[in-house]
Each structure stands twice: as structure tokens, then as C-alpha cells.
Amino acid sequence: MHPLAQRILAGDRRAVARALTVIENDAQDKRQLLQDLHPHAGRAHIIGFTGAPGAGKSTLVDQMIAHLRGQNLTVGVLAVDPSSPFTGGALLGDRVRMTRHSADAGVFIRSMGSRGSLGGLAAASREMLVALEAYGCDVVLLETVGVGQAELDVMSVADTVALVLTPGAGDHVQTAKAGIMEIADVFIVNKRELPGSEALVREVRLMVHERSHHREDWEPPVVAVSAIENAGIAELWNAISAHAAHLRSSGFWESRRRSRHRADTEQVLLAAFRAYVRGRASADAAWRVALDDPAADPYTAAAELLRGLPFDAAFDALFNRALAPRSP
Numbered sequence: 353m354h355p356l357a358q359r360i361l362a363g364d365r366r367a368v369a370r371a372l373t374v375i376e377n378d379a380q381d382k383r384q385l386l387q388d389l390h391p392h393a394g395r396a397h398i399i400g401f402t403g404a405p406g407a408g409k410s411t412l413v414d415q416m417i418a419h420l421r422g423q424n425l426t427v428g429v430l431a432v433d434p435s436s437p438f439t440g441g442a443l444l445g446d447r448v449r450m451t452r453h454s455a456d457a458g459v460f461i462r463s464m465g466s467r468g469s470l471g472g473l474a475a476a477s478r479e480m481l482v483a484l485e486a487y488g489c490d491v492v493l494l495e496t497v498g499v500g501q502a503e504l505d506v507m508s509v510a511d512t513v514a515l516v517l518t519p520g521a522g523d524h525v526q527t528a529k530a531g532i533m534e535i536a537d538v539f540i541v542n543k544r545e546l547p548g549s550e551a552l553v554r555e556v557r558l559m560v561h562e563r564s565h566h567r568e569d570w571e572p573p574v575v576a577v578s579a580i581e582n583a584g585i586a587e588l589w590n591a592i593s594a595h596a597a598h599l600r601s602s603g604f605w606e607s608r609r610r611s612r613h614r615a616d617t618e619q620v621l622l623a624a625f626r627a628y629v630r631g632r633a634s635a636d637a638a639w640r641v642a643l644d645d646p647a648a649d650p651y652t653a654a655a656e657l658l659r660g661l662p663f664d665a666a667f668d669a670l671f672n673r674a675l676a677p678r679s680p
């Protein structure tokens with residue numbers, strides 16, 4: 353067993369930090385580490401917090417940590433900044449803010465940038481979650497810096513997606529980024545002590561209510577909080593817990609995890625195949641020619657190369673079907 357895995361399972365918090373670095377750097381021993389940790393992962397409730405910069409996500413996450421610790425739940429926090437190649441940056445201030453939890457072994461906080469994650473940020477986040485779950489985190493809070501496409505991808509890792517809105521910030525329902533409203537399981541109106549918050553709550557409730565279809569039979573609740581005044585946090589946790597309970601009782605919890613697992617495995621399979629193709633191309637002149645020749649049509653070139661591979665007939669048929677142009 354990887355020595356770090358052993359230490360993580362024994363509750364060594366510093367080993368978690370080292371393991372996350374191994375994962376983030378795609379280090380040589382990452383695979384062994386993930387293999388050893390995997391059987392001990394998969395139980396945590398993963399909650400994503402997304403929303404425009406300045407909406408109060410970090411302040412809210414900090415209050416959530418305190419609330420969850422009050423319930424004796426262990427908490428992991430992963431703050432993701434796709435715009436930064438390194439950890440830190442915009443997230444540094446957030447980590448400083450959360451230092452009140454730094455002496456607590458029941459809390460683990462980590463930020464990550466876009467560096468090193470070969471399979472993309474969502475894949476890297478999932479691998480990091482394995483380490484946090486194996487460490488014993490009951491809940492993992494996933495915070496993104498903004499609401500871009502990379503952040504949306506990261507949210508696919510969460511069991512519950514919470515979208516943080518604020519009154520008067522110009523991120524009214526009408527102007528909110530496409531895609532983000534659709535994936536929210538819980539809407540949070542933060543800064544509820546400010547003017548306009550009640551109108552925003554009504555507006556979002558109306559929008560949710562008017563939907564003809566609710567993803568996974570769940571009508572997202574709208575919860576008003578004030579992170580700065582530590583108000584509404586218990587209600588928010590109740591709403592988030594209710595969503596988890598709904599997912600579990602309806603079977604969507606399992607189906608979400610299965611489809612995530614499938615995406616991960618597909619990703620690994622495709623990455624392995626791509627690495628094989630690149631390796632073969634650098635070692636084999638015929639492959640190089642077939643891959644690089646602009647005169648060859650890519651379908652024919654790929655079919656030719658595949659013919660030389662030791663795949664079985666069933667795979668061959670599948671691949672041919674996948675490569676075939678769409679039937680008219």
C-alpha cells in the first residue's frame with residue numbers, strides 16, 4: 353500500500369495535503385495512491401457552491417464549516433480557480449479567512465488551480481475528493497471562483513449544486529449565465545439583509561415554479577441567508593440535506609455516482625488510447641505518416657491504423673460503426 357494511503361486512513365491530516373499534491377502534479381505514484389484510497393471513498397456528501405465573484409461564497413463556506421462542525425460532521429473544502437495556473441491567487445484571501453478552522457483536525461481546506469490536471473479540472477477534483485473521502489470527510493464543500501464553463505464542469509462532481517445569488521448585483525435571473533440556473537439544486541440568495549433580497553427570492557421562486565420539468569423530480573428550494581451575519585445557515589443546511597435525502601430515496605444518488613464513474617473510466621480509457629497512439633507514432637514511421645499526411649482523409653487513415661491493432665472482432669465492428677459517417 354502507498355505509504356500516504358496508510359497514513360490518510362490512520363487520520364493523518366498532513367498526509368492528505370501531501371496526497372493532494374501528488375494528485376495535482378499527476379505524479380508517478382498517483383495511480384497506486386488512488387487505487388489504495390478508492391475502496392475507502394464514495395460516502396461523503398459533495399456540495400458545490402457556485403456564483404459570481406463577490407457573491408459571498410467563501411464567507412458562506414466558512415459559516416457552513418462552523419455549522420457542520422457543530423453537528424460533529426467532518427468537513428473538507430476544495431476551492432477551485434480555473435483561471436489560475438497555481439493554487440492561491442484569488443483564493444488566498446479565502447484561505448486566510450478560513451484560518452479560524454486551521455487547528456481543527458475535522459476540517460481540511462485546500463485550493464487548486466488549473467495546473468497539472470491532465471484530465472481537466474473536474475477529473476482532478478474527483479481524484480482529490482477520493483483522498484478527502486478516504487480521510488473520513490462526511491461533507492465536502494466545493495467552491496468555484498466564478499461561473500465560467502470550467503466552473504460548470506467542476507459542478508458535475510457535486511451531489512448538490514448550490515447557486516449563490518445576491519440582490520442588486522446585476523445577476524438577476526434574466527441575466528444569469530445560461531446553463532447555471534439549470535444545474536442548481538438549491539438557490540441561495542445571500543446578503544439578505546440588503547435591499548432587494550425579498551424581490552430576488554420571489555423572482556427565483558417564480559422561475560423555479562414555472563418550470564414544466566424538474567430535473568430528477570426535485571423542485572429546487574430558494575433559501576435566503578446572510579453569510580456575514582451568520583443568519584439562515586441552519587435553514588440552508590436543512591435544504592441541502594433534504595436534497596441529499598431526496599437523491600438517496602429516489603435512487604438518483606446512485607445513478608449520479610454511476611454516471612460519474614463511467615465518465616471517469618471513459619476518460620482514463622481515452623487518455624490511455626491517446627497515449628498509445630502518440631507513443632506508437634513516435635516509434636513507428638508508418639504510423640507517423642498515416643497520422644500526419646494531410647492528403648489522407650482522417651476516417652480512412654484511422655480505419656487503416658486500427659486494422660493493425662490487436663483488438664478483437666467485436667471491438668472492430670463497434671469502432672467501424674463509431675467511425676462510419678451518419679446514415680442518411
Ligand SMILES: Nc1nc2c(ncn2[C@@H]2O[C@H](COP(=O)(O)OP(=O)(O)O)[C@@H](O)[C@H]2O)c(=O)[nH]1
Pocket residue numbers: 403404405406407408409410411412542543544545546577578579580581
Ligand atoms: N452585506 C453582506 N456582505 C457579504 C455577505 N456575505 C459576504 N459578504 C461580503 O461580500 C464580499 C465577497 O465575499 P466572498 O465570500 O469573498 O465572495 P466570493 O467571491 O463569492 O467567495 C466580501 O466583502 C464579504 O464580506 C452578506 O451576507 N452580506
Ligand SMILES: [Mg+2]
Pocket residue numbers: 409410411446495496497
Ligand atoms: Mg471565494
